Amino acid sequence: MPSSLLVSIANKKVITRFAPSPTGVLHVGGARTALFNYLYARQHEGNFLLRIEDTDKERSKKEYEENIINGLAWLGISYDKLYRQSERADKHKDCLQRLINRGLAYEAEEGKDGSGKVIRFRNPGAKISFHDAIRGNIEFDTTELGDFVVAKNIDTPLFHLAVVVDDFEMGVTQVIRGEDHISNTPRQILLQSAIDAPHPTYAHIPLILAHDKSKLSKRHGSVSLVEFRDKGYLPDAMVNFLALIGWHPEGSGELFSMNDLVKEFTLERVQKGGAIFNIEKLDWLNREYLKKMLPEEFEKKVIEYIPEKFKKSDKKISERMLKNIALIIVERINTLSDISAMFESGEFDYIFERPTYDPRKLLWKGTPDLLVTKQRLDKVIELLQEIDEENLTGDTVKETVWKYASSEGRGDVLWPMRFALSGKEKSPDPFVLVSILGKEESLKRLRYASETLIARNS
RNA sequence: GGCCCUAUCGUCUAGCGGCUAGGACGCGACCCUCUCACGGUCGAAACCCGGGUUCGAUUCCCGGUAGGGUCACCA
Numbered sequence: 001m002p003s004s005l006l007v008s009i010a011n012k013k014v015i016t017r018f019a020p021s022p023t024g025v026l027h028v029g030g031a032r033t034a035l036f037n038y039l040y041a042r043q044h045e046g047n048f049l050l051r052i053e054d055t056d057k058e059r060s061k062k063e064y065e066e067n068i069i070n071g072l073a074w075l076g077i078s079y080d081k082l083y084r085q086s087e088r089a090d091k092h093k094d095c096l097q098r099l100i101n102r103g104l105a106y107e108a109e110e111g112k113d114g115s116g117k118v119i120r121f122r123n124p125g126a127k128i129s130f131h132d133a134i135r136g137n138i139e140f141d142t143t144e145l146g147d148f149v150v151a152k153n154i155d156t157p158l159f160h161l162a163v164v165v166d167d168f169e170m171g172v173t174q175v176i177r178g179e180d181h182i183s184n185t186p187r188q189i190l191l192q193s194a195i196d197a198p199h200p201t202y203a204h205i206p207l208i209l210a211h212d213k214s215k216l217s218k219r220h221g222s223v224s225l226v227e228f229r230d231k232g233y234l235p236d237a238m239v240n241f242l243a244l245i246g247w248h249p250e251g252s253g254e255l256f257s258m259n260d261l262v263k264e265f266t267l268e269r270v271q272k273g274g275a276i277f278n279i280e281k282l283d284w285l286n287r288e289y290l291k292k293m294l295p296e297e298f299e300k301k302v303i304e305y306i307p308e309k310f311k312k313s314d315k316k317i318s319e320r321m322l323k324n325i326a327l328i329i330v331e332r333i334n335t336l337s338d339i340s341a342m343f344e345s346g347e348f349d350y351i352f353e354r355p356t357y358d359p360r361k362l363l364w365k366g367t368p369d370l371l372v373t374k375q376r377l378d379k380v381i382e383l384l385q386e387i388d389e390e391n392l393t394g395d396t397v398k399e400t401v402w403k404y405a406s407s408e409g410r411g412d413v414l415w416p417m418r419f420a421l422s423g424k425e426k427s428p429d430p431f432v433l434v435s436i437l438g439k440e441e442s443l444k445r446l447r448y449a450s451e452t453l454i455a456r457n458s
Numbered sequence: 459g460g461c462c463c464u465a466u467c468g469u470c471u472a473g474c475g476g477c478u479a480g481g482a483c484g485c486g487a488c489c490c491u492c493u494c495a496c497g498g499u500c501g502a503a504a505c506c507c508g509g510g511u512u513c514g515a516u517u518c519c520c521g522g523u524a525g526g527g528u529c530a531c532c533a
Binding site: 019020021023053054055056058059060116117118119135138139140141144145148149151152153156158159160162163178179180181182183184204206207209211213214215244245246248252253254271272273274275276277278280281282283284285291328330331332364365405409410411412413414415416417418419424425426427428429430 | 460461462463464465468469470471472480481482483484491492493494495496497525526527528529530531532533
């Protein structure tokens with residue numbers, strides 16, 4: 001091969017595409033295919049195309065097309081151009097006609113349902129092999145394929161023909177798609193040769209599997225991409241997760257932004273075997289990204305996810321409260337919708353109204369008597385009164401109480417204090433609790449607890 | 459069943475002839491700690507089997523086995 005030709009190939013602009021059929025929602029497998037195509041194109045400063053393969057008029061639905069578009073937008077996968085295969089019917093027809101004229105395709109009588117005609121490709125029946133960027137060489141004997149059907153009629157092309165014609169005319173150079181397309185590749189290569197189109201290079205990425213190791217599909221429950229969005233997963237976490245299943249960076253580390261991925265992604269490091277979709281890892285990544293969010297940004301999300309009925313509560317959540325609530329929430333959730341769930345479950349009821357509880361629970365680990373516990377609560381009340389409402393944070397509260405608590409035995413002071421505030425055996429520490437409830441409300445609850453102990457003591 | 463693809467801890471994976479087989483998630487223990495959560499430390503946990511090739515195979519080759527994909531007038 002002359003070296004000039006090699007150069008021209010090397011300099012050819014990279015064009016990749018994601019070509020889903022709008023016959024179902026975009027699921028995680030498709031999203032990852034789109035991501036890999038996107039990364040490859042961006043990395044090579046090429047173009048990434050979205051082509052909606054809607055030639056099947058019966059099954060294609062506009063809502064699915066929208067779902068696909070929305071899903072990609074959510075992930076931040078942008079495309080340079082959007083095509084709809086249905087709008088390119090004339091191109092397919094031309095090509096079909098040329099094929100027929102040249103005797104490379106022909107109309108056949110036998111319709112499967114007994115009626116009508118179909119157009120079949122005259123299969124030369126050769127052994128062909130192609131190079132796959134992930135798997136190396138793959139060989140097929142195409143004679144067993146027979147004269148396969150390429151169109152229902154001159155006006156309605158089928159998958160293989162439409163794909164080949166469109167990839168050719170759009171200048172697609174790299175086809176990156178799911179492993180389930182490996183067996184389609186020989187047919188498409190045959191057609192490319194027939195219409196004198198160049199062969200794009202192929203990369204068949206492994207499938208994302210369900211827990212039973214079968215191809216992930218609707219019957220495995222929630223695999224729809226936008227469903228993850230609605231559950232409160234972060235797009236950055238999803239992109240990171242998708243990249244990590246089936247691909248591995250050269251170095252160590254697991255956290256990758258889209259920009260990192262554009263830099264580091266290579267087809268050579270894509271896994272050959274299928275990978276089981278495992279949500280625990282996604283949850284972990286989501287937590288990581290949640291923690292990385294700016295506090296103000298996270299607070300906005302908290303507001304968004306607090307159920308309406310709590311917002312309407314007579315006790316309004318002030319800005320200061322929100323900051324402190326966000327602090328305890330961020331380290332306790334996997335997804336944003338967990339925020340709603342926590343509120344709904346009553347987890348935070350103590351924020352809105354004074355808890356009711358068995359006063360005996362105020363006592364730390366059984367040993368201390370009522371009076372001593374009461375005295376300790378009184379001391380805490382005394383200390384808290386000196387705090388400036390303005391700079392009421394978990395830290396300032398801790399400062400004022402810590403020394404006393406340490407000298408007295410932390411559990412002996414902190415447990416009754418915390419219990420008086422939340423009425424719960426398990427809750428955030430008493431310092432943030434005060435910062436959430438505010439000085440006044442906290443003192444009220446502590447006094448109430450103290451009084452309860454007197455009542456029991458006498 | 460034919461054809462094709464694949465095979466390292468439970469899961470995602472590193473490895474590219476010689477390693478105590480590394481990391482991450484999850485799991486367990488301990489530490490931190492008034493409880494919970496966070497955080498920290500440690501730990502249990504894998505090369506599918508059989509032949510070759512080689513001084514030496516997780517790694518290369520062949521054969522099994524297992525799993526998956528695909529066999530449409532769907533894409």
